[in-house]
Amino acid sequence: MDAETLGRRLRTARVARGLSQQEVAQALGLARTAITQLEAGNRSVSTLELTALSELYLRPVADFLQDPAEGDDDDVLVALHRAAPGLEQDPATPEQVARCVHLCREGVMLERLLGAEPRSGPPRYEPHMPRSPGEAISHGEQAAEQERRRLGIGNAPIADVSELIASQGIWASGVALPDGMSGLFLRHSSIGLAILVNSTHPRGRKRFSYAHEYAHALLDRDRDVTISSTDNSSQLVEKRANAFAAAFLMPRGGFRDFLRTLDKGLPSRLDHAIFDAASGGHIEAAQRPPARSQRITYKDNAMLAHHFGVSYQAASYRLKSLRYVSDRECRGLLDQENFGRKYLKALSMFSEVGEPERRRYWDRELRSEIVHLAIEAYRREEISRGRVLEMSKMLRIDRDILLSLAEVARAR
Numbered sequence: 001m002d003a004e005t006l007g008r009r010l011r012t013a014r015v016a017r018g019l020s021q022q023e024v025a026q027a028l029g030l031a032r033t034a035i036t037q038l039e040a041g042n043r044s045v046s047t048l049e050l051t052a053l054s055e056l057y058l059r060p061v062a063d064f065l066q067d068p069a070e071g072d073d074d075d076v077l078v079a080l081h082r083a084a085p086g087l088e089q090d091p092a093t094p095e096q097v098a099r100c101v102h103l104c105r106e107g108v109m110l111e112r113l114l115g116a117e118p119r120s121g122p123p124r125y126e127p128h129m130p131r132s133p134g135e136a137i138s139h140g141e142q143a144a145e146q147e148r149r150r151l152g153i154g155n156a157p158i159a160d161v162s163e164l165i166a167s168q169g170i171w172a173s174g175v176a177l178p179d180g181m182s183g184l185f186l187r188h189s190s191i192g193l194a195i196l197v198n199s200t201h202p203r204g205r206k207r208f209s210y211a212h213e214y215a216h217a218l219l220d221r222d223r224d225v226t227i228s229s230t231d232n233s234s235q236l237v238e239k240r241a242n243a244f245a246a247a248f249l250m251p252r253g254g255f256r257d258f259l260r261t262l263d264k265g266l267p268s269r270l271d272h273a274i275f276d277a278a279s280g281g282h283i284e285a286a287q288r289p290p291a292r293s294q295r296i297t298y299k300d301n302a303m304l305a306h307h308f309g310v311s312y313q314a315a316s317y318r319l320k321s322l323r324y325v326s327d328r329e330c331r332g333l334l335d336q337e338n339f340g341r342k343y344l345k346a347l348s349m350f351s352e353v354g355e356p357e358r359r360r361y362w363d364r365e366l367r368s369e370i371v372h373l374a375i376e377a378y379r380r381e382e383i384s385r386g387r388v389l390e391m392s393k394m395l396r397i398d399r400d401i402l403l404s405l406a407e408v409a410r411a412r
Helices: 003-016 021-028 032-039 047-057 061-065 076-083 085-089 092-113 133-151 161-167 203-219 236-249 252-261 298-308 312-321 327-335 337-346 364-379 385-395 399-411
Strands: 171-175 181-188 192-198 225-229 270-275 282-287
Touching: 003 032, 003 047, 003 061, 003 076, 021 032, 021 047, 047 061, 076 092, 076 181, 076 225, 092 171, 092 192, 092 364, 092 385, 133 203, 133 236, 161 171, 161 203, 161 364, 171 364, 181 203, 192 203, 203 225, 203 236, 203 312, 225 236, 236 312, 252 298, 298 312, 298 337, 312 327, 312 337, 327 337, 364 385, 364 399, 385 399
Parallel strands: 171 192
Antiparallel strands: 181 192, 181 225, 270 282
16 A cells, blocks of 8 residues: 555545544644645554544544555545535534444445355336426336335335345435435445435434435435435425335325225215126116215324324325325314324324434444444454454444353354
8 A cells, every 4th residue: 555545545534524634633643734744645654543543534444555446536425525515514414424334334344254245235226317296206106116016015014114224235324414404325336325314303204214215225326425405305306206205105005904994095985886687787876985984184194104104294295195185184184283193192102203213223223234244253253352342332332242242152
């Protein structure tokens, strides 16, 4: 590794973390000119300095020392910051995103050590670019129905969306993003495919964001970075992803079946035509449900939201989209959201769908994958005891606990 290449990589990592040369120099106890010379390739880097820089930049040392590979200069974090400059508004946001990307890289490295096949992700759908909002919605709904068939989940609710996404070879995690940003999809040679969603949003909205970004992974994989925010919500690909998420989480058949359990959703008039064996003709009859029995109220909408694990608002708009309620009726349901929440609480059915998820669970899925890989790599003697202890800090797990779990796995 020549000094110029190493310096360039260190500079890229610093910029991705949103740090100035002065801030890095202060963290390492060096003069700013030392960092300038280091990044220019005019100064050597000691092992201790490289380790300190690795921790500061949330990147493994191997990232700086490995042989150059195609795409290294266009680092995923640099590409992300170019696409979403607003990430720097809150200093904690770039750090969390960088940490998730770091964990994804660690996961890729561990999978290679274990001889796993490279992640290919789910199949790629390739509809043409939608030319109108109607076409975008149609594409999204069709893709959602097709993906549900491929996964073999029929019309059933999806218990854990992030777990489903992870099962398809995509890294998934929650992070604190700016309020106007719901999530992002990343594609890069160093990590494969990754989805990050805003964990400061209520759990139901977070589930919808996971499904929304999953649509980008299926339909827009030619892009390295896709940001979903209020700034670009009018774009046709965003409308398509929203339509996918609604149909994926709340399938048409599942909505119909659940409404039937509530004795709702029937047409105002049922016409029957029955063959008459005696005459060879037919008998006609009409059937009407009791007056006002089919009106969908806030409690029905709350039950739908609870059943499919989505927000009250998402269920309201899905009812309108499937033409179970009119525009005026949809607005009425939205106005009564508070009563829907009270109804579920009164029945002890209220879950945290309408509440933000606890911080400790934000990156649960991603951390669990990395912990599994780390323990398995230690069991097969692919990584050392020291490496396990190093990873415990990154994973925010007590070092003694992680090491004891790894030792038990090796012992057997």
